[in-house]
Amino acid sequence: MSDQDSSTSASQTEGEMEGEGEREDKLREDPPLSLSSFSSSLCAMVRIKQKYMAMKKRRLEKSATLGGGEAGGGGAGPLIGAPTRTSPKIFTFDGLSPHSFTHPPASVSQRKKRGKKRRVMFPNRGRRRAPPAQERSRAKYCLYLLCAIVFLQVYNAIENLDDHVLRYDLEGLEKTLRREVFGQQGAVEGLLAHLKDYLSTYIHNKPLVLSLHGPTGVGKSHLGRLLAGHFRSVVGETLVLQYFVLHHCPLEADALRCARDLSVLISDTVARAEEEEKIPLFIFDEAEHMHGEIMDVLRDLVVSDHSNEYLNAIYLFLSNLGHSHITKHMLHNSSSISMAMTAAGRHSNLVKEITPVLRNTLEELHPLWTEADILPLGLLEKGHVMECFKDEVTREGFYPDLTNIERLAGEIEYYPTVGGREYSKMGCKQVVAKVNLL
Structure with missing residues (x-):
């Protein structure tokens, strides 16, 4: 009886080992596909649990089969005095839930997601990865539109400047002055430069005040007559005023009345010029004979705190004030000036050296000259x-x-x-x- 039981148990044990080997081979050949996305360590743990659950299930089935046979066959229980068999303690996953394997902790999943984001995935089979499509910003088109608008505005402004200069025919004035004025080409170029800069636009922050100084007979009055004739032809007779002090106000007793009349005349002229959108010209010849009241009125008119119509005007003063400085400078420095130097070069040298002296002399006479640009005329x-x-x-x-x-x-x-x-x-x-x- 004992031999039969031992042989039966031996055969069963061998059958269990063979069955377990077959099941292990089958598990190795057919791993669960649902866990392929987990890491290798986690998959190993899952496989160990599956093997343990399978062995446990077989043992439960075997014990149930043996218990049923002994109960049905009336077999005796365990032998008296036989040593009790104790199974070793092994590691189990009973305390873990299935969700603990399928859903890792939040921190682990976040780290894995961040790791995946940092990975660069390339397609298989040697295919090139398509470059990411670049999105075009609509702000680029707005920038192009803004550049086009600015270009058109600048171009239109330049065209308007040219039209404004053409209205006064400064090229014709330049030809006339170069043909009619002798020995003052440098002064003529300086005068034309001031006129071109001022007449290129109609909006100004101060009137143009020019003061021509030189000895007797160098062409000051002749230059004033040429300018008056040219501006009368382009802006009209009423917008040009030639004021001869010895003719219009010879007596000093009439200086206050002359100053009031002159102020009213200039105000009417600038108001008319503002309506016609033109720039008037006021020429004061023999300015060295002007009375203090007249100069005070003129200074109040040329300062920049008046309304817009007073800012769009040209004042030209012709006088021989400071002529002694000019004569002395030219006589003492002519030997050091090269004969090959052009007229413009000689005049620029004269302006550079004599203008500060003239300005100091004139500002002591009256503050009107502080508002003027000084142009000296040589011998x-x-x-x-x-x-x-x-x-x-x-x-x-x-x-x-x-x-x-x-x-x-x-x-x-x-x-x-x-x-x-x-x-x-x-x-x-x-x-x-x-x-x-x-």
Whole structure:
């Protein structure tokens, strides 16, 4: 009986081992597909639990089968005195729920997600990864539109500037001055530069105030007459005022009345010019004879705290104030000036050195000159006097004989020759009188 039981138990034990081996092979061949996304360590733990659950289930079935056979067959229980079999303590997953394996902790899942985000995945089979599509920003089109608007505005402003300059025909004025004014090409260029800058627009923050200073006979009054004639042709007769102090207000007793009349006249002119959107011209010849009341009124008009119509105006003062400084400078520095230097170069040198001296002298006389841009006119040479004679002789209808012109130019008084140059003491002042005697 004992041999039979032992052989039966041995055969059962061998059958269990073979069954377990087959099941283990089957589990190795067919791993659960649902856990392929977990890490290798977690999958190993799951496989160990599955094996343990299978072994436990078989043992429960075996014990149930043995218990049923013994109960049905009336078999005896365990032998008396036989040692009791105790199973070793093994690790179990009874305390864990299935959700603990399928859903890892939040911190672990977050770390895995962050790790996955940092990974760069490339497609298999050698295919190139398509570059990410770049989204076009709509702000780019707004920027292009803004650039186009700015370009059109700047272009339109430049066109308007050109139209405004063309209205005053400054190119024609330049040709006239270069043809009619002798020996003052540097001063003419400076005057035209100021006019171009001011007349290029209609909106200003202050009026243009120019003050031309020079000795007698260098062409100040002639220059003023040319400017007045040109502006009358482009802006109209009523917007140009030529004010001769010795003619309009010769007596000092009438200075206050003359100042009031002049103020009313200028106000009416600028108001009319504002309606026509033009810039008026006011020329004050022989400014060295102006009375203090007149200069006070003019200073109040040229300061920049008036309304807009007073800011759009040109004031031109012609005087011989400071002529002694100009004469002294040219006579003392002519020897150091190169003969090859152009007229513009000589004038720029004169402006650079004599303008500060003239400004200090004029500001002591009246604060009106602090608002003015000073342009000095130099002495005329003998060649310039001959050009004056030639032009005047032609105007009077005589033939411009060079021998006769040289004889007339020789009758003019000159300073002693300095640096190979002869400067006239009276400029072209006596040219008209001598031509009239022919």
